[in-house]
Amino acid sequence: MIHKTFFSKIDDDVLKKYKIYNTGERQFDFYLMSYLNSPNGWSQQGYFFEPISESTKVDIYITLSSSETIMKKCGLPSKLSCAELNGKYLYLNADRWFGGSKKSKLSLEDYREYMVSHEIGHILGHEHKKCPCKGCRAPIMMQQTLGIDKCIPNINVKG
Numbered sequence: 001m002i003h004k005t006f007f008s009k010i011d012d013d014v015l016k017k018y019k020i021y022n023t024g025e026r027q028f029d030f031y032l033m034s035y036l037n038s039p040n041g042w043s044q045q046g047y048f049f050e051p052i053s054e055s056t057k058v059d060i061y062i063t064l065s066s067s068e069t070i071m072k073k074c075g076l077p078s079k080l081s082c083a084e085l086n087g088k089y090l091y092l093n094a095d096r097w098f099g100g101s102k103k104s105k106l107s108l109e110d111y112r113e114y115m116v117s118h119e120i121g122h123i124l125g126h127e128h129k130k131c132p133c134k135g136c137r138a139p140i141m142m143q144q145t146l147g148i149d150k151c152i153p154n155i156n157v158k159g
Contacts, residue, residue: 005052006060008032013066014094028064035116040156042120049120058088060123065091080145081115083122090119096145103147106155114144114155121157 008029010020018024029051035041036049052058063069067078070091074082083090092115100111121141129139130149137154138144144153 002047004047004049004059005057006032006036006049006062007052007055007058008062008064009055010064011066011069011094013069014064017066018094018098031112032062032116035113036120038113038117040113041117042124042157044156044158045124047124060088060090060120062090062092064094064097066094081119083119085122085127086125087123090123092116092119101145104144105148105153106144110153110155114140117155117157118144 010025010028014020020028033049033051037043042049049060055061065073070076070080070082070093071078073089073091076082079093079095081091081093081096096115097112100106100108104111104114106114117140126141128143129141131138131142131151134150136151137156137159138148138151139159140154140157142148142151
């Protein structure tokens with residue numbers, strides 16, 4: 001088992017915009033822990049993710065951020081999330097966290113799990129993939145946010 005620690009936070013502008021209070025922050029932590037260690041997730045590849053309360057000796061920093069912050073940190077267009085390839089910084093787009101992506105054809109709950117698994121995939125060194133064939137499950141590393149082409153929606157890391 002490969003053990004990874006993570007520290008999560010919600011940016012102040014997101015807390016204000018979505019009126020998130022203390023229980024909301026803890027709910028975000030719960031979702032992250034659930035998705036990161038889901039049977040559909042990277043645990044299939046031998047990973048275990050543990051939240052820690054101090055941001056010092058941590059493997060991964062996960063932040064729920066606004067589009068503006070993501071643009072500054074990653075240079076990406078509005079409404080996308082980002083993570084450093086083989087790095088430790090991951091930014092989840094708050095608008096997508098609360099609104100999902102119709103083009104992905106996933107429910108909001110499934111979209112959140114996809115979003116976390118996809119970005120963690122970048123942290124673990126995985127690059128984007130394309131739809132392999134008509135009717136195939138969309139790979140977790142496919143940018144399902146932008147559409148799934150001829151694939152079918154998928155949240156499982158193994159496809």
